[in-house]
Amino acid sequence: xxxxxxxxxxLENKLEDLLTTNVNLQSYMTVDTSLTENAGMIxxxxxxxxxxxxxDLEMGEGNTDDIEVSFTDVDYVxxxxxxxxxxxxxxxxxxxxxxxxxxxGLATRMTNDFTRKAIAEFGKxxxxxxASATGLTFxxxxxxxxxxxxxxxxxxxxxxxxxxxAKVRKxxxxxxxxxEDFVRTGYIGTVCGVPVIVSKAVPENTAFxxxxxxxxxxxxxxxxxxxxxxxxxxxxxxxxxKVALVALTDATKxxxxxxxxxxxxxxxxxxxxxxxxxxxxxxxxxxxxxxxxxxxxxxxxxx
Numbered sequence: 001x002x003x004x005x006x007x008x009x010x011l012e013n014k015l016e017d018l019l020t021t022n023v024n025l026q027s028y029m030t031v032d033t034s035l036t037e038n039a040g041m042i043x044x045x046x047x048x049x050x051x052x053x054x055x056d057l058e059m060g061e062g063n064t065d066d067i068e069v070s071f072t073d074v075d076y077v078x079x080x081x082x083x084x085x086x087x088x089x090x091x092x093x094x095x096x097x098x099x100x101x102x103x104x105g106l107a108t109r110m111t112n113d114f115t116r117k118a119i120a121e122f123g124k125x126x127x128x129x130x131a132s133a134t135g136l137t138f139x140x141x142x143x144x145x146x147x148x149x150x151x152x153x154x155x156x157x158x159x160x161x162x163x164x165x166a167k168v169r170k171x172x173x174x175x176x177x178x179x180e181d182f183v184r185t186g187y188i189g190t191v192c193g194v195p196v197i198v199s200k201a202v203p204e205n206t207a208f209x210x211x212x213x214x215x216x217x218x219x220x221x222x223x224x225x226x227x228x229x230x231x232x233x234x235x236x237x238x239x240x241x242k243v244a245l246v247a248l249t250d251a252t253k254x255x256x257x258x259x260x261x262x263x264x265x266x267x268x269x270x271x272x273x274x275x276x277x278x279x280x281x282x283x284x285x286x287x288x289x290x291x292x293x294x295x296x297x298x299x300x301x302x303x
Contacts, residue, residue, distance in 0.1 A: 011103065011238060012225040028159060028197070029118050029215040035243065036220070041078050043218065045247050046071045074247070078218075081113055082241045089234035099238075106240050112201075114217055117246035119201045121215045122159070122208045124248050125256035135171040136160070136207055136259045141192050144209045144255045155211040157195045161202040164259065168196065168207075205260035214254035219244040 035043075052067035085102040092098050127147050131140035136158075145153055160168055165188060169176060176189035176196065186197040194209065202208065220243040228237040248254075 035218040085238045121248040125254045126251045127255045129257045138175040159208045161204045162198045207257040210254035216249045
């Protein structure tokens, strides 16, 4: 059987489709594909605030105060996220799906990396609320929302750790309502009109009340695919890259809620896999006699 050669653009399309499916981060962050900087450059995020107010004036009077705008700069390094998938001709002969499975695992792990970085940015929140004494109760959610001084909570959500799901359900009791119109992976209910979503990426005893404008994933359009082949050993390697960064772009739209004593090590992550169902991500699992790759790893996790 002749080795089936996959053209670069075919592999690139497969990866792009998988990333488009898996990078479904609209629930808790904004995805911006307008990034044009090359890897290694600095992207500066401006956070703007304004001071001053309008005034009621009588005839002949003028303003005594100006509305002033100031901003703070935070520099982020635009980096390259890369993964490598390796397989032998004999593996593809035994299982024609080995390439698809490998690309699935590659794309999912790339997604997980962005998810972890997003949670780290949420963790930089400057507005905090301590609910360690009571847990995430109805009153705690109300007080945390009040910290944002909002007129409308539409678009806001609460992210919690999967391990905290039981105690949050107990603390909220009947105040946690299940709204079918919002059903999605990780959703467990709504409180004060704000949906509660669980994720293993969130640290234990921590919750984030936020909307999608708080954190932005700046991701460059297109995926870079590169292949290597050792014809003598029939060894194939596929490299996938994305140029991206994750940044806290609006600290006024996220509250970090402490719901208990901080757990050592932060959030729990199962084999580096989050963000949906993974069935057949392929990683190098066999080593010996110069052979690596071919082990298949799968599992089901929440985002």
